[in-house]
Amino acid sequence: MSQLKAIIGLGNPGAEYDATRHNAGAWLLHALARDAGGELRPDRKFLGRYARVHVAGQDLHLLEPTTFMNRSGGAVAALMKFFKLAPDELLVAHDELDMPPGTARYKQGGGHGGHNGLRDIIRALGNDKSFHRLRIGIGHPGQAHQVTNYVLGRPGKAERAAIDAAIDECLATLPQAVAGDWPRAMQRLHSFKP
Numbered sequence: 001m002s003q004l005k006a007i008i009g010l011g012n013p014g015a016e017y018d019a020t021r022h023n024a025g026a027w028l029l030h031a032l033a034r035d036a037g038g039e040l041r042p043d044r045k046f047l048g049r050y051a052r053v054h055v056a057g058q059d060l061h062l063l064e065p066t067t068f069m070n071r072s073g074g075a076v077a078a079l080m081k082f083f084k085l086a087p088d089e090l091l092v093a094h095d096e097l098d099m100p101p102g103t104a105r106y107k108q109g110g111g112h113g114g115h116n117g118l119r120d121i122i123r124a125l126g127n128d129k130s131f132h133r134l135r136i137g138i139g140h141p142g143q144a145h146q147v148t149n150y151v152l153g154r155p156g157k158a159e160r161a162a163i164d165a166a167i168d169e170c171l172a173t174l175p176q177a178v179a180g181d182w183p184r185a186m187q188r189l190h191s192f193k194p
Helices: 021-035 069-083 116-124 144-151 157-178 182-190
Strands: 006-009 041-043 048-055 058-065 090-096 104-108 132-137
Touching (some): 021 058, 021 132, 021 157, 048 157, 069 090, 090 116, 104 157, 104 182, 157 182
Antiparallel strands (some): 041 048, 048 058
8 A cells, every 4th residue: 555645634614514523534634733733724726725744754735625525526636636646645534424433444445435525536536436535433313314414413522522532543543554554554543442
């Protein structure tokens, strides 16, 4: 597996969405920028907020698209084109309905699983699905027709604490992932229990 050069944190723009489950990927990105001493700043050419930080001895591009979730692909494609990045040098952090709060998993490739942000990124990359994903569990409401309101809703206090604990564990494993030591990063993250 390749070394990471960029991390994308998915979410919806605007204060009304900041604390919603769909923004779990953006929560991770903000925590990473803070921990690495960087600041995400608006950057029009990338359609989002961008920072360059140093993690595990390597420069890393951080991007939070400020388009709506279903338009995330344009921001990702702009960043990749500008810095001449390959899809497998990219890690996309996003909320994951199929995992409970307090869990997170690395994955490379695969489909979009109904996630509109991933769907648009895959489309923008010419159907290349080889990028890495960091799936942050938010749980499922139980019924398909409840999903939209659920992901755009705010987690309860205990649920948010579990998600934050998983994000902290993600941050602890990112140096291994950035360095390309995916087996070690996965072993630690995938065995984490809040």
